[in-house]
Amino acid sequence: MGEAKRRKTTLGEKYGQDTTRILPWIPISKTQAEKFVKWSNRLTWIGIGGLVAAWVIVRFIGPAFGWWEVV
Numbered sequence: 001m002g003e004a005k006r007r008k009t010t011l012g013e014k015y016g017q018d019t020t021r022i023l024p025w026i027p028i029s030k031t032q033a034e035k036f037v038k039w040s041n042r043l044t045w046i047g048i049g050g051l052v053a054a055w056v057i058v059r060f061i062g063p064a065f066g067w068w069e070v071v
Contacts, residue, residue, distance in 0.1 A: 058070075
């Protein structure tokens with residue numbers, strides 16, 4: 001009997017499921033933590049891009065069209 005079959009009989013219904021936790025008392029698995037990091041990284045870059053776009057509008061586009069003056 002191979003190791004995978006032994007593991008499958010030992011784990012039963014939990015076989016193939018992600019049950020590894022970051023810390024035993026925190027109910028967050030490692031894949032959930034990786035997804036959180038991925039999404040937070042993506043949203044951070046979107047926020048930085050929005051901040052740069054807002055700065056360009058306030059500093060250059062607004063005064064160029066005469067909407068306001070930058071002192």
